[in-house]
Amino acid sequence: MFFWFLKRTVLALLVAGTVWILYRMLTVEAPKPAKPFYHDLPQPTAYAHRGGAALWPENTLYAFQHAWELGVDVLELDVRGTRDGAIVVIHDPTVDRTTNGTGRVKDMTLADIQALDAGYRFTPDGGKTYPYRGQGIRIPTLEEVFDALPNARFNIEVKSNDPPIVDAVADLIRRKGMEDRVLIGAFDQKIAEALRRALPEAATFATEGEARAFWFWQKVHLPRVWRPVPDALQVPPTFPVKGYPVTVLSPYYVQAAHRLGVHVDVWTVDDPDEMARFLDMGVDGIMSDRPDVLLEVLRSRGLR
Secondary structure (H helix, E strand, O other), X not given: OHHHHHHHHHHHHXXXXXXXXXXXXXXXXXXXXXXXXXXXXXXXXXXXXXXXXXXXXXXXXXXXXXXXHHOOXXXXXXXXXXXXXXXXXXXXXXXXXXXXXXXXXXXXXXXXXXXXXXXXXXXXXXXXXXXXXXOOOOOOEHHHHHHHXXXXXXXXXXXXXXXXXXXXXXHHHHHOOOHHHEEEEOOOHHHHHHHHHHOOOOEEEOOHHHHHHHHHHHHOOOHHHOOOOOOEEEEOOEEEEOOEXXXXXXXXXXXXXHHOOOEEEEOOOOXXXXXXXXXXXXXXXXXXXXXXXXXXXXXXXOOO
């Protein structure tokens, strides 16, 4: 009796799954229209990852200004909240790796954080020299970055919502009139959904779960089953599946995303040969810690 019930249950699940897939395949939606962020954006797009983390102290106003002067198209950055409600530009949950201080960002005040030397640990030569120590470089607020570079485009990842900052980020973007100049999101699903509710007019990128789901469905050649909520898939060349690295990108992956009206950006690529390989696949953008190298590759191919 048990095995009869199990067989019927498995069969019912298979039938339901097949019906669901067929429904998704047959109810094809029109490709997503491009958000204003993408209007007049150079293609392929050159993203300075953390402002060019291999060239200058990462996620600092110094790095963003130099990357923008270099000619990048988009400045990529990360934001977190301080104990007193400020939105600061920093990747890690602590200040330890990039400054002369220690402690968790969420436990510190803005004054605590901006008293630190954000150029202290940057070294271009494996620790032989630290040219930016004592140069007055500090962790900026997101508002300071917007004010300094009002004409730039930004790729903003909200790293944490503890303390809550989603609404404050959305309010700041609107107050500064940057809705059409930001591509924003989070790899965490709950944070990403909160951002989309708070700032529906802005372009957003996929969460880790959304990106993995698209990878699966295109891998079995059923990409239409995936319903695109984000405007962009921003993915690494490989990601781990059960501890093993799995190749993410392929020409088919990029083409399948494009048919759905979704952009494809790859991170973080610093090698010129790898850059060329992804450009040949047709990716829309490359994020690099070496935006100088990326721009040179684009120029060598007549793309700048």
